[in-house]
Amino acid sequence: MAKNISLARLRNIGIMAHIDAGKTTTTERILFYSGRSHKIGEVHDGNAIMDWMEQEQERGITITSAATTCEWKEHRINIIDTPGHVDFTLEVERCLRVLDGVVAVFCAVGGVEPQSETVWHQADKYGIPRLAFVNKMDRVGADFQRCLTMMRERLGANPLAVQLPVGSEGGFRGVIDLISQEMLVFDEETQGLTVSTEAIPEEFVEEFTAARMALLEKLADFDEGVMEKYLEEQPVGADEIIRAIRAATINLDLVPVLCGSAFKNKGVQPLLDAVISYLPAPSDIPPVEGVDKQGQVVSRKTGASENFCGLAFKLMADAYVGTLAFLRVYSGKISVGDKVYNPVKGKQEKISRILKMHANKREEVKELGPGDIAALVGLRFSTTGDTLCATGDYIVLDQMEFPEPVISIAIEPKSKADEEKLNESLAMISLEDPSFRVSTDADTGQTLISGMGELHLEIIVDRLLREFKVGANVGKPQVAYKETISSTGRGEHEFVQQTGHSQYGHVCLEVSPLEQGSGREFVSQVSAETIPAEYIAAIERGVYSSLDSGALLGFSVTDIKVALVGGSFHEEDSTEQAFGVATSMALREAMLAAEPVLLEPMMALEIMVPEASMGDVIADLNTRHAKINGMEGRDNGFQVIDAEVPLAQMFGYATDLRSASQGRANFTMRFANYAQVPRKTSDKIIQKVKGLI
Structure with a gap:
């Protein structure tokens, strides 16, 4: 794995999606088919390679971003599997900051869901080329065309279908490749390892013909060669189509869309082919920009002969080597033993070891070059978002913005012996996670820990008790007012x-x-x-x-x-x-x-509810002072409610929603903005905080 590879054959990609769209399952299949792992890990069994934390395995969700590397058709692909839950949006943000391309996984049933929108717009912010993979085509209610429509309407994307599903739900058999003009079939006996081609079934020929014409027509808008042949009704070769799609994808004009079912082992190898064919290499991205000592904009081209420049995008505590600093190299090279400069902190750092990561396993390497992503050991001063550059050089890359926490809980050590251990553990977690804050209540002297949501703090408390073995008492969640x-x-x-x-x-x-x-x-x-x-x-x-x-x-x-x-x-x-x-x-x-006033966090809420339970759910929302912005019917007998509600009214909502819908409804919630607390509510909060009620 550590062999040298040309920049043109390197891909740095992230896998992003809404929770439960099948993102980690897709990554596990990528590792299996590329030969990186020899057994398929499953999220529902708690043995997914990329979900290595105990908390991830128990909950069946991704909490931290896990990095790995695989090889496919003489290309190296560095992959970061990111969380899909809104409480861990920062994990996605800091990974997108250093990636060249993204695979967005959508559920064929749910389509574009709230966290899909959030991470999509994060990728927009950094101008990252994307592919889309419509997963779970085998599920009841799967609808490929509706997903394409939702991408256009909810994301403002320009999707380009490069495949069609052959059947759906229980009848999903494979995919039709619109470029090679054949059907791909994935052998179930070999867990999808064997992929064969067949002629397009007669009943799909008409749909295929229309879809291929639509593909060429859309491509003609972005490529003169394709336009010429399309207008003259000349055949357009597969190589020419791939080249045109690649250029339009890198230029953010199009989003190629593929489909499959990762869990059923269908459609993953063509997705790997698409990563290589359409997403950029480090040499395809523009020079990275930063500022020098005088605040003037300077840039670094991707290349081994340039001065070294990299970004530390994540820190992680490690029981064996101390702190791991994940680094993306943009230009130049670094080797074990090198001294580098951190212009943000004004400190020199020495690299004692370089580790290529595979989830929580690692492989030692001696040097890193442009485009590489790896973990450094030995850095003493660097934190998330810091630039590292060659000694004697000076460039500070755009720094990361971290969201303000919206929820807090009080925590105290059970004994004097736990006090020091608690303080050390909280300091370590704060270093890893910039969206987590520790403060002291000025009136009570209590230690408060603050984060992005109930699940975020629940995971942190769980880590304190299990991973750091701290004895602690934890209070009830409190809203982070301003x-x-x-x-x-x-x-x-x-x-x-x-x-x-x-x-x-x-x-x-x-x-x-x-x-x-x-x-x-x-x-x-x-x-x-x-x-x-x-x-x-x-x-x-x-x-x-x-x-x-x-x-x-x-x-x-x-x-x-x-x-x-x-x-x-x-x-x-x-x-x-x-x-x-x-x-x-x-x-x-x-x-x-x-005239000071109190502000409270307002949450954007999206609830998917069976039509039979709508009355009970809306009545409950009204008691929580929710503002309902709209409702949308779905073909599967569900309604989607879009609302805005004060966070203070949402503690324990998951249990109440299950009760109101016989366990069939689900919801997602994300921070929207801070808004003034109504006077009557504000007076009650002031009295409560002052101990008057």
Whole structure:
């Protein structure tokens, strides 16, 4: 596996999908057919190679992104299998940041589901070429054409069917290749290892002819050679079609769509062929861009002769070697023993080992070149999103954005002996997962852990107890509220200390509300004669620090502009510390004057409900103060409800929904935005937090 391979024969891809679309099952078949594994692992049996964590095996879901490498037809494919549950969206985000192509797996029954949309738009953000694989064609309700329609309507994609299914549900027999113009049959006795070709069945010839014409017509829009032959009704060869599809895919004009049933061992080898044929090699992607010391945009071309440049996109704790830093190399080479520079931290790092990963197994290699993805051992300062470059060079690649947690729980050690172990374990998990936060409640002194949802925190607590063997008591989930202001306000404070070393700082601040989602902003409107620059820097630090604890209930403050509008200093007595204290007091006064309000996380909710249970489910949603945005009927007797609901109303919803629908309904939920809490509810929350009720 460690043999050298040309850049043109390398593919870095991710497998992404909504939960239960069959993403990990598809990856397991890829490993089996490529010879990387000699036995098919199954998610439902808890022995999938890519789901190696105990929690993944027990729940039958992917939680962390697992990396592996396989070879197919003299090409090397680095694969990252990503989670499909919304609570682990960050795992998908940081993997997409370093991938060149993506295979999006869709369920032939559910089509484009909520998390499919989320990860698709994440891929849009990074401009990543994609293939689509419509999986589970053997399931009742499977509909290939409806999936294509949903891709157009819900994703804004331009799907290009390169295959047709032969039958569906229990009658799914194989696929018709629209390019080679033949039917592919997958031998059940060899678990699909043997693929044979047959003539297209008579009853499918008409559908095939129309689909191939549609393919050529769409391709003609993007390729002059195909257009010429199509208009002149000349035959278009398979090689020419593949070349045109590849160019249009890399240019983000088209999304080739294939179909099959990974669980039934049908359609996976053509998917591997499509990865090689249509998705880009590292040499096909544009040079990676970053900034130099002066903030000027600089770039690095993919190539071994360029200066080394790479991105650490994930950190993982390892019981044997310490911390593993997963790295994507964009340019140049690195070897074991090399020293590299981290311009984000301003630190030099030494690479002690390089490991190619296969889920949780590893293979040692001596060097990495452009396009490679591997784990480094020995890095002491680097964290997720940091750039590494050659010593003496300087480039900082675009850094990652991490979502704000929306849910918290209190956690405390069971004994004094567990206290240190708990703190160390939480620090390690925080390093691995930037969407997980640890804080201390200013009033109670309790340790709070915060994450993206109930499942996210449930998994972390489970890891603490089992993997890190920490004895801990855990509280009930709490909503991560925020604060903002609803009007303008002014605050002023003069800090004077005359005992001991004299200190002086005088600050006048004005606050005003910003649009939702704007975050925080600080501006200085005073001259250097009023307050020198060194103290303005201290005031700015004091502002951002104080905004972590609002004037209403001590929650983080957002969507606020803070302006320094006045103040004074003493030549001898003024200190940064004095200005920090004055800033904190002035800001609190200003925020109280600006009518602070409470914000709560709102969740986008999509529920698939049997028509017979609609009345009960909607009645329950109304009690949760949900806003129903729409409903859509499905052919299988189900309705899809699209709603927005406060997170505070959703604890325990899974149990209530099962009860209301006799276990037949299911839902997905993702963070939408923060919104102001209604006054009546806000008053109750304030009283509860203050211990008045």
